[in-house]
Amino acid sequence: QVNLLQSGAALVKPGASVKLSCKASGYTFTDYYIHWVKQSHGKSLEWIGYINPNSGYTNYNEKFKSKATLTVDKSTNTAYMELSRLTSEDSATYYCTRWLPGYGFAYWGQGTLVTVSS
Amino acid sequence: NIVMTQSPKSMSISVGDRVTMNCKASQNVGNNIAWYQQKPGQSPKLLIYYASNRYTGVPDRFTGGGYGTDFTLTINSVQAEDAAFYYCQRIYNSPWTFGGGTKLELK
Numbered sequence: 285q286v287n288l289l290q291s292g293a294a295l296v297k298p299g300a301s302v303k304l305s306c307k308a309s310g311y312t313f314t315d316y317y318i319h320w321v322k323q324s325h326g327k328s329l330e331w332i333g334y335i336n337p338n339s340g341y342t343n344y345n346e347k348f349k350s351k352a353t354l355t356v357d358k359s360t361n362t363a364y365m366e367l368s369r370l371t372s373e374d375s376a377t378y379y380c381t382r383w384l385p386g387y388g389f390a391y392w393g394q395g396t397l398v399t400v401s402s
Numbered sequence: 403n404i405v406m407t408q409s410p411k412s413m414s415i416s417v418g419d420r421v422t423m424n425c426k427a428s429q430n431v432g433n434n435i436a437w438y439q440q441k442p443g444q445s446p447k448l449l450i451y452y453a454s455n456r457y458t459g460v461p462d463r464f465t466g467g468g469y470g471t472d473f474t475l476t477i478n479s480v481q482a483e484d485a486a487f488y489y490c491q492r493i494y495n496s497p498w499t500f501g502g503g504t505k506l507e508l509k
Contacts, residue, residue: 319498321500328489328500328501328502328503329438329446329489329491329500329503330500331491331497331498331499331500343496345496345497346403346497379445379446381445381446384448386451387436387448387451387457388436388438388448388451388457388491388493389436389438389446389448389491390448390457392445392446392447393445394445395445
């Protein structure tokens with residue numbers, strides 16, 4: 285079965301960077317795009333962008349182009365999202381999710397809580 | 403960019419009632435809409451794809467409808483376990499925008 289296992293919660297200082305991971309299993313990693321979604325506390329969902337694990341091609345929401353960098357490691361079936369120059373506005377839960385063609389975001393990681401605080 | 407607007411922001415319903423929530427796209431998106439359910443502390447779950455198709459395992463009391471700019475999610479005979487946030491999403495084209503959500507509470 286498809287599983288997306290995300291890294292644990294992170295407490296980071298303002299101005300720093302953080303790299304989140306999303307380890308995929310149960311399917312061929314390079315066959316499906318991985319998307320990332322932000323959810324601030326008590327707020328709605330924001331689409332950050334996606335990466336094609338096969339080619340490394342990325343597509344970002346304009347809002348996150350200078351904030352997020354998506355990469356993959358095909359050898360470990362892991363997708364990464366690095367968030368840079370963190371501020372309190374970046375405190376949120378971040379999800380990785382996999383598109384099921386013809387359907388929608390059918391598979392989600394458990395989420396990673398990022399807290400930005402000094 | 404397309405904006406997805408959901409209404410109402412919240413609603414309080416009794417078990418057994420029928421409820422309809424709305425999602426309006428700022429431009430024509432055809433039937434490229436998905437609906438998700440999210441309970442506190444959980445990841446979102448796919449309910450409806452392409453506006454009106456129930457995803458695998460979703461109870462048939464959930465019905466999606468609409469085309470173009472106006473979409474609905476109806477829950478017939480609401481159950482206690484349906485208390486959650488519901489989000490619509492424009493799919494298949496970037497940006498894959500979500501609506502602001504509707505909170506469904508049970509009385």
